[in-house]
Amino acid sequence: MRNRTAATRIPGHRGEHGNLGSVIRIVLQRLALGLVTLLIVSAVIFGAVNLLPGDFAQAVLGQSATPEAVAAIRTQLGLDQPLPVRYAQWLWDAARGDLGVSFAQANFASFTGRVDPSATVLAQIGPRFANTMFLAGVTAAIAVPLAVGLGILAALWRDTAFDKGANIATLSSISSPEFFVAYILILLFAVVNPVLPSLSNIFPGMSFGERLEKTLLPALTLTLVVTAHMMRMTRAAILNLMAQPYIEMARLKGMRPLRVIWRHALPNALAPIVNVVALNLAYLVTGVVVVEVVFVYPGIGQLFVDSVKLRDIPVVQACCLIFAAAYILLNLTADILSIISNPRLRHPK
């Protein structure tokens, strides 16, 4: 049984020869396209920051700096170079992992001498990036099975009380701002019934269990927001398929509804569902910012917001680049997965 479903899961996988080459070609094409997009996006980010009146040197030293000091830092940072040269330099450094020096953290005296290693943007972002990935991972582990399962049930029992209730619940959950959901959860699970901590003070050297406990409330908040999207899209994808003739055929020959979905609808709905999952994980990238601020979670989103308030431009630039890269990568994954699982997309007319 399992073998047969596995075979139907990738329709047209057997018996088609010479297909692998075309898949690899298309995947490479998409990867190249993603890389170009990332390059252009980095140019947009770099260009946007250079819209600033004055420049980094002025921003570092403030209004009252002497012209000599400004000029010294300009030479130090290479700000006297023309714009395209600076962009190429920044990109080259970023590709090697050198994202510059944080304004807020930098000891300005060290600008003239050695750069303090803890002041580099990379040293700040590194551990926080790992924390954010942990949060996103926990969220995905809860949300994906839950959303797909509920979506299938809603499609199976469409127009019943369950479906209508789920419709109202998911619409409300999508419409609520993340911080509303977060505070409701804090109210219920941290204040009124103190079972989970409301502040996620995570530090290195914590055990996995402790870490998970501190992460659970932010992860649940994100789960509630993301699950609603994912579930609605899963339901729509399956309902779309349920109108197909072969589904009607399966039903008419007396198959049980759950089996119709499992054997006929789900394998064909897999491409859209995988797409939905990847798109929603991309949505997590944005949602993470607000949730991390609410729970004081030491992730990259909180660093981003703090840097925006401090006008710490190298950090803002780097965070923006990382968020955009994650977003593009996830969208790219959705694209490639749907092409792999749907042979019709492999041969565009």
Add this chain to the structure above:
Amino acid sequence: MSLWIWLLGALAAIAALAWIGLWAARRLSGNAPRYRDMSYGVAFGYALALAAVAAGVWLWMKPGAVYFRWAVMGFAVCAVAAFLFRLAGRHLGPERLKRQFRKMPLTAAFGILVILIYAFVAIFAAWIAPHGQEAVLGAANVVPGGDPAMGGDPAFPLGTDRIGRDILSRLIYGAQNTVGLAFATTLLAFFLGGSLGLLAAVVGGWLDQVLSRGVDVLMAIPSLIFALLLLTIASVWADGARGLLTFYMVLIIAVIDSTRVFRLARSVGIGIVVMDYVEAAKLRGEGMGHLVFREILPNAMAPLLAEFGLRFCFVFLTIASLSFLGVGIQPPLADWGTMVRDLAQFINFAAFAPMVALAPLLPALAIAILTVGVNFVVDWMLHRASGLKS
């Protein structure tokens, strides 16, 4: 750990209940078709629903569960209000309006009612609000509820904030500021994205290519992240002028959001441009303005209007989130996102005085109710337009 054991035990009990219930129903009804053909999954669903209702009743009886009771009562009040509103709509007013109300689901009626109330409050905020939005009144940190024994004050039914501003008045003015700014931003985004999108559809060629690729690039950056980046730059530009920063925020969000409108307007427009009546208008020698605004726009109106509702929700939530993060609408103006952030620490007192925790939740609830309402209406409009029955 014991929580998981409880949960698993409850699930097992529900599964057993479903099995026994199904067996009993088949026995008692003499194997009636309804129960004979019912699958175990459906029976499990009924058992689950029964368990949920039982848990709800138990929670309602529990003395500590104040919030649950409030939530249930709030839900009931909303449902009754929506029902009465629909009833009124069915029997009052002109025939065309009555017909609309007759087929309306309760959720859509609720949405329309919410939009009407918010619009009323936003427009007449200055007359409704008991105090000014910036007025610093006598006492700070007055507890909501207006009960002097608990530290409240009847003059401030929802209490005052840390520096003694009336929360009720700020909530009412928040409708004007937050909703008004979001509405203006959405209008601007639609004007920009809509006109450029339709133009790209009509002109085609290199203009279409340039605009579409530009939009593709802007859409590759997550919108909240991009807005935060641009706001950093804007805050350097504005250099402390708070009003100017709010204005920049409106511009930035409008531009970022117009990319989504552009996509839709272009794809809808391309479908209309190939119609015969557009061809006829072109042959008549009509100008570009006539083509876009008289021939294409009226026919693209329905999908654009539904999109307007969704975009409004999105812009509204973005502005609220930015304000919550402290970089959106700037202080002297009352605004819901900022209010949630400022009042957030009150939530820690919920265990002692349930009323206190309401202060940060009310502005958040105000945001949520409006977006839920608009979403309900849009959902209904899309459902009606597509003619989908399933």
